[in-house]
Amino acid sequence: MTEPTEPARQTPRRLAPPAAPAAVLWDMDGTLVDTEPYWMATESAIAEAYGGTWTHEDAMSLVGNDLLVSGRYMKAKLGLPQSPEEVVEMLLDGVVEQVRHAVPWCPGARELLLQLREAEVPCGLVTMSYERFVAPILEHLPPETFRVIVTGDQVTTGKPHPEAYLTAAAALGVDAAHCVAIEDSPTGAQSAEAAGCRVLVVPNHVPVPPGPARSFRESLVGTTLAELSLLV
Incomplete structure (x- = not known):
């Protein structure tokens, strides 16, 4: 009499980790540094x-x-x-x-920025501040932390128009729809969303309403690349 055989055990399928964003595009005032x-x-x-x-x-x-x-x-x-x-x-x-x-870094922002740099995820700075204000802040970061910098004096139409985010994505050679933007204001979130980005909103001085492409966090403390990857 043939002994019944046990069904072969299947190895649990491992899901591939989500792909990293093509780029992470950062607002500056109120998001990277609390200069408001x-x-x-x-x-x-x-x-x-x-x-x-x-x-x-x-x-x-x-x-x-x-x-x-x-x-x-x-x-x-x-x-x-x-x-x-x-x-x-x-x-x-x-x-x-x-x-x-003094450069007043927002909690967790500098740490996330350096984590992205270590992981070789391209980062762009998209700010309505002018270049002469941005320069002394960048002096406190490793060279080329931001591969692209778009300032308010470089665009024709500022936020909430999408031009600044579209300009940054194009300069990086990526599709804005595959990028995560990090913003703190309604104006900035509207700009990034209109450009097609997924938006991680960390409200600071003003409330930001919900939007179809917006996710919210109280702070960037503990935010990881894996979490940003889930947004795209």
Whole structure:
């Protein structure tokens, strides 16, 4: 009599890890570095110098904006004699001076950035700040941490328009739809989403509404490449 044979045991199938994003595109102010208080302090100082009133609501309305939009707003609100472009230069003078004293990294941001660099995942910086403000911050990072840098003075139309994110993706030679953007503001999230990116939103000074391509995290502390890979 033939002994019954046990069914062959099947080796559990191992799922392949998700592919890494083609690139990770970073906002700067409020996402990589918490410089929003620097901008707000400078705005208030300008208002005080010209005898105007600057409220918390005014400051919040400028978070994430194209700097020329902010310059126009401040000129109109405070009745400044300078042109919007000159107001922007006044703002930059104030924040550059502050950032040279200390770079206020957002929790977990620098660690994630260096983790991506180690994993050779291309990173781009997509900010509405101007190059002269970005430069002193980049001095605190290893060379070529960002393979592409798109600043507000390099684009025709700033956030929430998608131009800045599309420009960064094109310069990296990748499809924006295969990228993860990290943002903190409604304006920035709208820009990245319109470009086709998946967006990891880490709200900072202003709330960000949900969106079809948006995922949310309270902080970048402990965020991993594997987690970003799941977004795409």
